[in-house]
Amino acid sequence: MHGTATRGREDDVALALEKDRLVFEFPEVHAAARMAVSFHRTLRVPDDGNTYPLPPGLGRFPLRAVAELDEAALPPSRRSHGGLVMPMWQSEACWLGFESRYPFLVKVGAGDVDALTGEPWSPEPDFEREDYLEVPAQPWLDGYVVAQGRVRQFVAMPLGSGYSVEEQLRSGPARGGIRVAACPMRAQRWEERAEFDSRRPLHAFAPAPAMGLGAGGSVDQGVATPVESHDAWDLDHRSVVEVRLVNSEQWRALTDEDPPTRPLAASDYTARGFPWFELYDETVARQGAAPLADVDTVADVGRRREESLPDNETVTVPEPVRIRPAPREPGRRG
Structure with missing residues (x-):
């Protein structure tokens, strides 16, 4: 069942919300050209110089369309921009999940910064820099790509x-929030693939006026190098959406709903014997982006400001559960 329809500001293509999933749909390209993007609560791993396995998913963040809310509760600079709102606690981490059988080219921005390259955000793909993901080959993105096989978590900060x-x-002034752009594969290219089966359905898939994403602890995650030829993508059809991050007070004012409970600390999670994960993946992981590798983490900035990052103690994790996505389907975790 469809939820609220929204529209991207840079490209006027209809989107939909379904059970806190953002759904990109391009029926004019192909009936199967449909992808769901969800934003998952997760443990914030310690930023202690160690690299941790994939933390679990702890449920999806709720999403609401700005068009259906009282925009007077938003800061004046953020009104009349459309898009979605999502609540996060300060220093809470998140990861993005992508669900689709149909191939998509996806770009992710943290405000006005490309999360893969550290370059200025643009919804247009840069094929030379490879500043995009290929879905479903890439089922998740946990953070900024800082080295081959390693990312730094997305962490909400004022x-x-x-x-x-x-x-x-x-x-200049920071925009904050998360931006996602998606364009589908050309229908002819998709139908030429021998494994295509048109009968198979889509896989189920401290207060501050604005928040952005800082760089958190280090996580083992390979972000796959693109393999499709550039002309595989239907760049004439693209949709872009902005997800604004709001704190608990703004969320209540906008929605009359309570936000999710405060996030669980990694130390508490591990003490209870819950699992961590490792993705078994034979694809070639891309190299990290130099601009992102050199940024200060949330803990670095906190030390400079003499503000300690809570729940940042080193934890000893058990042997991670090894998971592998099924062929042509995104993997699940948590």
Whole structure:
């Protein structure tokens, strides 16, 4: 059942919300050209110099369309921009999940910074820099790509204090939030694939006025190098959406709903014997982006400001559960 329809600001293509999933649909390209994007609560791994396995998913963040809310509860600078809102606690981590059988080219921005390259955000793909993901080959993105096989978690922090990656790499006022752009594969290219089966259905899939994403602890995650030829993608059809991050007070004012409970600390999770994960993947992981590798993490900025990051103690994790996505389907975790 469809939820609220929304529209991207840069490209006027209809989107839908389904059970807190953002759904990109391109029926004019192909009936199967449909992809769901979800934003998952997760443990914030310690930023202690160690690299941790994949933390679990702890449920999806709720999403609401700005068009259906009282925008007077938003800061004046963020009104009349459309898009979605999502609540996050300060220093809470998240990861993005992608669900689709049909291939998509996907770009992710943290405010005005490309999360894969650290370059200025643009919804247009840069094929030379390979600043995009190929879905379903890439089922998740947990953070900024800082090295081959390693990312730094997306962590929500208030804007204006220098915590966000955007504030470190861009000049001028920070935009904050998360931006996602998607365009489908050309229908002819998809149908030429021998494994295509048109009968198979889509896989089920401290307060501050604005928040952005800082760089958190280090996580083992390979972000696959693109393999499709550039002309495989239907760049004439693209949809872009912006997800604004709001704190608990703003969420209540906008929706009359309570936000999710405060996130669980990694130490508490591990003490209870819950699992961590490792993705078994034979694809070639891309190299990290130099601009992102050099940014200060949330813990680095906190030390400079003499503000300690809570729940940042080193934890000893058990042997991670090894998972492998099924062929042509995104993997699940948590």
